[in-house]
Amino acid sequence: QSALTQPPSASGSPGQSVTLSCTGTSSDVGDYNYVSWYQQHPGKAPKLLIYEVTKRPSGVPDRFSGSKSGSTASLTVSGLQAEDEADYYCSSYVGSSNWAFGGGTKLTVL
């Protein structure tokens, strides 16, 4: 069982926006701004999309944005495109020099 909770699936039509959630506790997501998001296509390694809750590495489209409220972090994908169909994982520092991932959300572009 993952330390961080993500809905198993989400979907949206091309051009729409979709928001994926990642729920932790006051001891991890709620206590640290070390939340990151990853995109993983089938058979591929994960790719960093968002770090420190809201920051985007260079090369990541600004269609991807991150936020946090209390113990829940969110990833919003705007202007959905077919290539956005993938699994999305959140990660957070959880204290005691440990890191955790969420269970992942499979995003389907209808």
Added chain:
Amino acid sequence: QVSLRESGPALVKPTQTLTLTCTFSGLSLTASGVSVSWIRQPPGKALEWLARIDWDDDKDYTTSLKTRLTISKDTSKNQVVLTMTNLDPVDSGTYYCARQGADYGDAFDIWGQGTTVTVSS
């Protein structure tokens, strides 16, 4: 350009010890703020963080597997090695190494392509 590549046996028997090597280029594990972590993913399941080694040789392990894991580095070879003892079929999956950098809030910013391990007799 930073790159990491995992290597190790594809098939291991239950109760045996697994040794995985992460060979990297374009980064220095002696530079302040740089770390390398191991992360695994069982088939069809979520990512799981396993262990991390820092530039100053500080080591951290996931609590649930701490007694079975050892992480080490060889800076002369640009390698990080992970050993896992007493393997079980549930340890099967893809094992990734990834860089964690202070510049990215310790996010896993560069990943290897992964190496697949099957635990079976």
